Amino acid sequence: MDLSVDAPPLEQPAETEALSERARQQLREAAVRPILQKPGPISRLVALVLGAVVVLGLVAFAYQVVEGMSVDAYSDAAFWDVNIANFITVVGVAYGGAVISAVLRLTGASWRAPLVRIAEGTSVICVLVGGAAIIPSLGRPERMWQFFTRPNFSSPLIWDALAIGTYAFASIVFFVLPLIPDLAVAERTLGERAGRLRLALWRLLSRGWRDTPAQRRLLRRMTGFLAVLIIPLAVSVHSVLGWAFAITSFRPWWSEELWAPLFVIAALYSGIALVIVSLAALRRAYGLHDYITDRHFTRLSLVLVPFGAAYLYMSVADFLPGAYHGQPSTAAVFRTLLVGTYAPWFWTVVVGGMVVPLLIIALPRTRRVGWIVFASALVLPTFWLNRVLMVIVPSTYDMMNGTFGAYAWTWVNASITAGAMAAVPLLLMLLFRVVPILSVTEIEQLAGPTAAEEPALEPSLAGPSQRPIWVRLPQGELR
Amino acid sequence: MRRALLLILVTAALGGGSPAAAGSGSSLTVAPKPRDPTRLTLVAHLPGSAGEPVAFFVVSKEFGSARKVPIGVATAGADGTAHIAYTPTWSGAQQFVVKLARPGTGARSATAEYRVTASTPGPLSAGANPPRPLASVGHVFLTVILTIVALIWLSLFITLALAFGRLPRLAGAHRH
Numbered sequence: 155m156d157l158s159v160d161a162p163p164l165e166q167p168a169e170t171e172a173l174s175e176r177a178r179q180q181l182r183e184a185a186v187r188p189i190l191q192k193p194g195p196i197s198r199l200v201a202l203v204l205g206a207v208v209v210l211g212l213v214a215f216a217y218q219v220v221e222g223m224s225v226d227a228y229s230d231a232a233f234w235d236v237n238i239a240n241f242i243t244v245v246g247v248a249y250g251g252a253v254i255s256a257v258l259r260l261t262g263a264s265w266r267a268p269l270v271r272i273a274e275g276t277s278v279i280c281v282l283v284g285g286a287a288i289i290p291s292l293g294r295p296e297r298m299w300q301f302f303t304r305p306n307f308s309s310p311l312i313w314d315a316l317a318i319g320t321y322a323f324a325s326i327v328f329f330v331l332p333l334i335p336d337l338a339v340a341e342r343t344l345g346e347r348a349g350r351l352r353l354a355l356w357r358l359l360s361r362g363w364r365d366t367p368a369q370r371r372l373l374r375r376m377t378g379f380l381a382v383l384i385i386p387l388a389v390s391v392h393s394v395l396g397w398a399f400a401i402t403s404f405r406p407w408w409s410e411e412l413w414a415p416l417f418v419i420a421a422l423y424s425g426i427a428l429v430i431v432s433l434a435a436l437r438r439a440y441g442l443h444d445y446i447t448d449r450h451f452t453r454l455s456l457v458l459v460p461f462g463a464a465y466l467y468m469s470v471a472d473f474l475p476g477a478y479h480g481q482p483s484t485a486a487v488f489r490t491l492l493v494g495t496y497a498p499w500f501w502t503v504v505v506g507g508m509v510v511p512l513l514i515i516a517l518p519r520t521r522r523v524g525w526i527v528f529a530s531a532l533v534l535p536t537f538w539l540n541r542v543l544m545v546i547v548p549s550t551y552d553m554m555n556g557t558f559g560a561y562a563w564t565w566v567n568a569s570i571t572a573g574a575m576a577a578v579p580l581l582l583m584l585l586f587r588v589v590p591i592l593s594v595t596e597i598e599q600l601a602g603p604t605a606a607e608e609p610a611l612e613p614s615l616a617g618p619s620q621r622p623i624w625v626r627l628p629q630g631e632l633r
Numbered sequence: 634m635r636r637a638l639l640l641i642l643v644t645a646a647l648g649g650g651s652p653a654a655a656g657s658g659s660s661l662t663v664a665p666k667p668r669d670p671t672r673l674t675l676v677a678h679l680p681g682s683a684g685e686p687v688a689f690f691v692v693s694k695e696f697g698s699a700r701k702v703p704i705g706v707a708t709a710g711a712d713g714t715a716h717i718a719y720t721p722t723w724s725g726a727q728q729f730v731v732k733l734a735r736p737g738t739g740a741r742s743a744t745a746e747y748r749v750t751a752s753t754p755g756p757l758s759a760g761a762n763p764p765r766p767l768a769s770v771g772h773v774f775l776t777v778i779l780t781i782v783a784l785i786w787l788s789l790f791i792t793l794a795l796a797f798g799r800l801p802r803l804a805g806a807h808r809h
Binding site: 334 | 695700704705706719782785788800802804
């Protein structure tokens with residue numbers, strides 16, 4: 155496998171010349187383009203369709219609340235269903251954006267600058283949608299407040315709620331802090347053109363930001379602290395999810411020791427894939443090619459590879475012993491996945507979600523933006539399917555007579571699933587109608603100091619660095 | 634110290650469950666195993682079903698309306714009798730149903746009521762299930778984890794307070 159990147163190498167030092175005034179203007183204009191730009195017919199149509207799907211999902215959920223869980227295909231033969239898989243999938247992809255941003259900040263990789271806002275925004279949206287996606291599987295959502303008034307600490311659900319709640323809060327803070335200087339810039343750049351509500355929000359969040367060295371220093375420290383905090387938090391969320399399966403009724407396959415790290419790796423893999431797809435979509439929609447360049451995609455795809463390979467390896471490690479001499483129930487589940495009823499779906503996950511994407515990125519010929527986005531787009535549905543298999547197959551296994559019960563799709567669970575998935579891009583589109591899509595201050599600082607500014611280096615475990623950020627300047631050069 | 638694992642001990646009233654037949658001459662009898670009271674034996678007699686698969690069910694209202702939950706399938710002998718072992722997991726009056734498993738083989742079936750009483754075990758569990766090594770650290774573990782979670786939330790609130798309280802105050806600070 156050739157995993158080399160054409161140019162420039164990681165170690166190549168960056169030029170440190172300042173952004174010209176014209177480049178700075180263009181950057182600031184690009185950052186607020188989704189806010190100023192009137193949505194075209196395609197954007198409107200996409201938003202309309204996504205909105206309609208979300209509404210359909212909400213209607214289906216309301217119907218389920220009224221009619222009971224059976225309309226969602228819950229039965230004594232399938233006690234967990236696709237809602238759980240949706241929850242794991244969406245919370246999982248929330249991991250990628252925040253962690254990739256945190257890791258790139260901590261390692262001082264300056265090429266992150268044009269990506270971090272979108273990556274962190276994706277995380278925030280996904281963790282909120284993912285947290286909501288668990289509600290349809292609760293059965294009695296009106297009793298959710300009892301999580302707080304009568305917590306049952308021996309239930310994995312309470313730990314899920316604690317972990318996801320904490321991660322959601324941290325993700326929001328991690329998203330908001332780097333926004334503060336950008337909102338001040340946007341407020342100055344756009345003024346009343348931004349609209350009263352936006353302006354009020356921007357003023358509230360960026361209150362008193364004057365870009366003084368003391369302010370920058372404090373903000374850097376806080377962002378650095380959060381970057382350190384967010385990684386173990388994200389690991390804890392997905393480990394808790396894995397353990398929630400492991401301690402549920404000793405179901406076959408669920409009680410595997412590998413599940414917690416498997417969940418973490420899967421979350422990173424699919425999360426980075428979502429970041430790549432989001433970057434591609436937003437770059438195309440808002441013409442951000444000068445800032446989010448092809449090399450960003452190449453770099454991100456190379457980050458994707460180890461996680462995909464690790465997941466593939468861990469899956470083999472998970473299946474091999476169980477399928478060879480595992481307990482009868484585990485062997486029965488693996489048999490139905492490998493060669494039985496669910497085999498077509500299982501092999502779709504393996505080939506479409508792991509082998510093909512890894513090959514696409516590994517081969518220099520296909521390591522191009524279009525192919526990388528295609529590979530990432532393959533990972534997302536196949537890893538959702540993977541979670542569906544992980545939830546449905548063991549939960550339909552009858553421990554008493556060793557047979558599998560049937561799980562059925564209904565319009566209710568299909569609509570709730572579609573609604574949850576559609577909510578992510580819809581909310582992402584709405585988010586960047588409210589806040590700048592590019593981290594302007596960070597790009598400006600990492601591009602190089604101006605005469606009036608001190609070099610603003612990022613907190614970094616690797617020490618400060620001035621590596622290329624690959625912003626295409628007006629003159630056409632690539633930095 | 635609590636027992637590491639609770640085992641459901643099923644004790645039964647003397648004699649079998651009351652048989653009831655839906656088909657002519659069909660019957661179902663439920664009785665505890667002589668040496669293992671945690672298990673029941675379900676004996677079905679469905680005349681004329683020699684060699685046919687016979688399905689046993691327990692009726693559950695766990696998911697709303699009453700539904701037959703499969704227990705298993707056994708093949709009827711030459712005299713039309715089939716039997717299966719079953720370990721109930723909850724107590725109370727339960728209804729069992731037996732019928733021919735293959736569709737189109739007639740409507741022969743039988744039901745039986747049986748009162749299962751579950752109780753916690755005595756020394757039976759001690760030998761078979763050694764105590765789990767981390768079972769006694771539950772309270773300490775819980776306190777530690779909740780403290781960590783509380784500290785994380787506190788640090789996030791402090792970060793927010795600094796961002797929106799201290800940052801504006803630094804607006805007039807001298808440049809270094």
